[in-house]
Amino acid sequence: MSTPRLEIIEQYCKGCSICVEFCPTNVLEMDGFLVKVVRPEACIGCMQCELRCPDFAIKVHKD
Amino acid sequence: MSFDYDKYLRPGKLPHIWCPGCGHGIILKGLLRAIDACELNKDNTAIVSGIGCASRLPGYVDFNTLHTAHGRAAAFATGIKMAKPEMNVLVVGGDGDGVAIGGNHFIHACRRNIDMTYVICNNFIYGMTGGQFSPCTPTGDRASTTPYGNPDPVFDISQLAIGAGATFVARSTSFHAAQIDKLIAEGIRHKGMAVIEILDDCPTTYGRRNKFRSVVDMMKRFKEQAVPVAKAEKMSKEELDSKIVTGILHREERPEYCEQYAQVVKTARSL
Numbered sequence: 365m366s367t368p369r370l371e372i373i374e375q376y377c378k379g380c381s382i383c384v385e386f387c388p389t390n391v392l393e394m395d396g397f398l399v400k401v402v403r404p405e406a407c408i409g410c411m412q413c414e415l416r417c418p419d420f421a422i423k424v425h426k427d
Numbered sequence: 428m429s430f431d432y433d434k435y436l437r438p439g440k441l442p443h444i445w446c447p448g449c450g451h452g453i454i455l456k457g458l459l460r461a462i463d464a465c466e467l468n469k470d471n472t473a474i475v476s477g478i479g480c481a482s483r484l485p486g487y488v489d490f491n492t493l494h495t496a497h498g499r500a501a502a503f504a505t506g507i508k509m510a511k512p513e514m515n516v517l518v519v520g521g522d523g524d525g526v527a528i529g530g531n532h533f534i535h536a537c538r539r540n541i542d543m544t545y546v547i548c549n550n551f552i553y554g555m556t557g558g559q560f561s562p563c564t565p566t567g568d569r570a571s572t573t574p575y576g577n578p579d580p581v582f583d584i585s586q587l588a589i590g591a592g593a594t595f596v597a598r599s600t601s602f603h604a605a606q607i608d609k610l611i612a613e614g615i616r617h618k619g620m621a622v623i624e625i626l627d628d629c630p631t632t633y634g635r636r637n638k639f640r641s642v643v644d645m646m647k648r649f650k651e652q653a654v655p656v657a658k659a660e661k662m663s664k665e666e667l668d669s670k671i672v673t674g675i676l677h678r679e680e681r682p683e684y685c686e687q688y689a690q691v692v693k694t695a696r697s698l
Contacts, residue, residue, distance in 0.1 A: 381643065382448060411429075420442075
């Protein structure tokens with residue numbers, strides 16, 4: 365299975381950092397008031413970020 | 428697989444107005460997953476709300492929606508259900524809207540056991556109007572109108588709903604995001620008044636006044652406090668003192684109001 369692809373919708377992200385805190389493999393980091401994908405290869409596709417994001421700002425695409 | 432929320436959202440309405448980290452967004456997503464699981468038809472579903480942060484929710488969703496007077500969501504929803512009993516009626520609102528200002532409508536909707544699903548987003552505060560204390564603000568906690576601590580005892584929304592006669596009552600928190608949609612879906616499938624209380628976080632007006640460093644801290648306290656129903660049954664009253672019991676708290680079968688009323692109409696016509 366290939367590594368899932370993360371899509372950040374920047375105009376929706378409010379920088380609450382919930383996804384960063386709940387990611388079990390530290391794929392995400394805060395970059396000022398926006399979230400940034402810093403270690404895409406570490407993503408295990410657990411969907412925690414997408415499930416918990418209150419702002420519809422992150423999507424996990426699995427092929 | 429990624430859930431397609433877009434098919435239920437009104438185009439061009441996002442980003443929503445809620446503050447960064449507000450739990451209402453998590454509840455909105457849970458609600459949409461529940462509606463999807465129950466395969467509700469958009470044209471045959473009404474989502475009703477009163478006034479408040481949580482009550483802004485219907486504005487973002489592509490169903491028949493009604494944004495009504497403060498606290499009166501249950502009354503308007505009762506009207507919809509009585510006029511069109513075949514419709515799926517959902518009500519969304521906050522703790523202040525639902526059980527303070529709208530407390531009267533809420534308890535009587537429960538008493539009648541009218542077939543609707545009431546999702547209460549309990550964030551312990553009046554967020555939109557500036558952080559005044561609500562009947563759900565924990566005793567001793569600070570709000571803009573209780574700077575020295577809230578002296579009032581707390582309303583337990585779920586127990587209030589059970590006491591008033593709701594036939595399905597469940598509780599979850601914004602931390603338990605995967606549980607929210609399952610409970611709401613159970614509530615939608617239930618014939619009668621279903622109340623789903625979801626404890627969520629208001630980082631802006633409640634969290635920062637009550638020494639939570641971040642919204643994640645607020646969510647983690649729900650994780651620590653939550654106890655599933657099955658486990659809670661084995662615990663003493665003292666042990667449960669600072670805990671939140673989650674899951675389906677109450678379920679019973681009782682005649683539904685619209686059906687009872689249809690019988691009255693039938694009887695009157697046959698005279």
